[in-house]
Amino acid sequence: MSHTSGGVRQAQKEQTRQALLDAGLRLLDRQSLSSLGLREVTRAVGVAPAAFYRHFPDMAALGVALVGEALGSLHAVIRDVMSDGLDAERLIDRTVAITAAYVDEHRAHIRFIARERYGGVQPVRAAIAAELGRFTDEVAAGLAPQPVSRGWSPDDLRVLAGLYVDHMVLTAAAMMEVPEDDPAARAEVMRAARLRMQIISVGRSHWAEHRA
Amino acid sequence: MSHTSGGVRQAQKEQTRQALLDAGLRLLDRQSLSSLGLREVTRAVGVAPAAFYRHFPDMAALGVALVGEALGSLHAVIRDVMSDGLDAERLIDRTVAITAAYVDEHRAHIRFIARERYGGVQPVRAAIAAELGRFTDEVAAGLAPQPVSRGWSPDDLRVLAGLYVDHMVLTAAAMMEVPEDDPAARAEVMRAARLRMQIISVGRSHWAEHRA
DNA sequence: AGTTTGGGATAACACTTGTTCACTGAGTAC
DNA sequence: GTACTCAGTGAACAAGTGTTATCCCAAACT
Secondary structure, X not given: OOOOOOOHHHHHHHHHHHHHHHHHHHHOOOOOHHHOOHHXXXXXXXXXXHHHHHOOOOHHHHHHHHHHHHHHOHHHHHHHXXXXXXXXXXXXXXXHHHHHHHHHHOHHHHHHHHHXXXXXXXXXXXXXXXXXXXXXXXXXXXXXXXXXXXXXXXXXXXXXXXXHXXXXXXXXXXXHHOOOOOHHHHHHHHHHHHHHHHHHHHHHHOXXXXXX | OOOOOOOHHHHHHHHHHHHHHHHHXXXXXXXXXXXXXXXXXXXXXXXXXXXXXXXXXXXHHHHHHHHHHHHHOHHHHHHHHHXXXXXXXXXXXXXXXXXXXHHHHOHHHHHHHHHHOOOOOHHHHHHHHHHHHHHHHHHHHHHOOOHHHOOOOHHHHHHHHHHHHHHHHHHHHHHHHOOOOOHHHHHHHHHHHHHHHXXXXXXXXXXXXXXX
C-alpha cells in the first residue's frame, strides 16, 4: 500500500527500537550511561541481548538517540516563547514557568541530559553540545530584532543567548534535585531562576550606557 | 618520637590511600565514577583488590574523598580574589584569569567535578553540592559589604552569588572541552566568560533603579 | 507459489566484576 | 624480647559482562 515506511516489518522493528529507548531511559534514572549495560536494557525489554545490535551498534548510539528524543521537541517551545512580544518581566515569568512544566513532563529525559552533558561518553556529550548550540543560535536570532539589542555585535549576542540557555539548563537541573512533593523548595528554585534572569535582563538593557 | 600521626605504619597506609586516589582520578579522565571498577583502580596501583577495603568502603567513598581534594583548596582562592577591592572590570579579568589557571593546574580534578556534579552517584553529587553551597555562602559574604549591594536582601544576594559560582563552574567546564593546544578557542571561551560576568555585573549595579 | 530478507532467539565464548576469608609479616606497644 | 595489631596477600566465590555464530520463521519481494 504505502510506499514509504510501509510494512508490518518496519513497524515492528521501530516498536522494539522504541522499547529499547524507553527501557534505557527508565534505567538511566538512577545511573549514568557509562554504567548502563546492554544486557540490562534487553532484559528490561524482554528481548535477547543479541537483538540490541539490530538497532544500535553500542550503548553510546542509544544515548545519542536519546539526546535527539530529549532535545528535539524543544525547538518548537523556544520559538514559541520567543515569538510573542511580551515585556521583559512577563517573558521571564513565562520562561521559568514553561521550564518548570517541561521538566515535570519530561523528567527522565531532562535528567538524562543533565547527567550526560559533562558525563563520561564522548559522542553523547558531543550530541548534547551540538543541540544546545542550535538552541543558542535560535535564541540569539530571537534576541537580535529586539530594540534592546541595538549596538550588540552578533558575537556578543550569541554569548548572551548562551547565557540564557545555560541558565535554563541549570534551572532544569536544580528543579530536579528538589523532591517533587516539596512545593516550598520548588517555589524557591523558581524564585531564584526568575531573579537570575532578571539580573541578566537588566544587565542587557543597561549594557550600552556601561560600554560608553 | 612524635606523639601525633607518628609512625611508619600510618604513613605507609596514607601513601597507598593517596595512590588509590591518584589512580582513580587518572582513570576518571576518560570515564565517570559509576563505571569505574574497584579492581581497575587496585590494578593501576599494583595492589590486591581486597586492599581497597582497608581505605574505602566502596567507590562512592573514594569519589567523595576526591571531591574534598578537588574543591577543598579552592576556598582560599575565592577569599583571596574577593578580598582585594579592585574595580569591577579588573576583578572580572582577574577572576577569569584565575579560573583558567586553576583549570590548567587541576585539570583532572575539575573534569571530575564537572562530570559528577549531576552524575550518577548520589553521595558524590551531594558532596559537590555541599561544597559549592559553601562557596556560594563565601561569595555572598564577600559581596555583602560592597556599596553596590545596598538594598539587596541576604536571600537575593545568595542567588546572585550562586549565579557567579555556577558561572565559574560553567566556564571551567567549557575550558575543558577546548583542546589544550588551541589558543584561539581558549581565548574565545575566556572572552565569553568575561562578557557574561560583565553583563551580570552591570545588571547588579543597575538593580536598584530597575526595582524602583 | 517460491525465494529472499532480516528481526529475533539460543547458546556458548572468554572475561571482568565485587566481596569473603584465612593468611602473612612488618611496625608498634609494653 | 615478646605479644599484638593490621595493611596487604592470594585464592576462591557466584554473578555479571559484551560479543559471536548459528538457526528460525514471518514478512516482503518477484
